[in-house]
Amino acid sequence: MAFPAVTNVDGSNPGPQSAVLPDTVQMPTGNIWKIGVFNITLSPAIVNSVTAPEQTFAATGIGLLTTDQVQVQCMAPLAGVGVINARVSAADALTLQFCNPTAGGLTPTGSTVYRVTVFRAQPNWAVPASGNQIDW
16 A cells, blocks of 8 residues: 655654654644745825824735735835834735834835745645644
């Protein structure tokens, strides 16, 4: 009986002629399909005092989908303002939530590079009916 090429959880390989299955069969499925890192230049608007507004930016050329998960890092200091959330609000639209805890309105530096890391879920992945969602 032939078994698929697999690796045990502890990293050992049972070999091609193993008479028993390894402790966990690693299937070629999961829920992260693609990961990409992109730079985008943005010029945010003023962030008023003691607020946390969202601002939406066109992110053409990346191909963002609303099902993507994103992480955003500003590549320059944002004195007094922080990026506290990032999401894809529509296709090719990146929405960032800024926070300004100071006593005055602040405008993040214009034409600043932001690094966007995109995590795309596998399109045919579904939560199993029972058991663990991740099968290690």
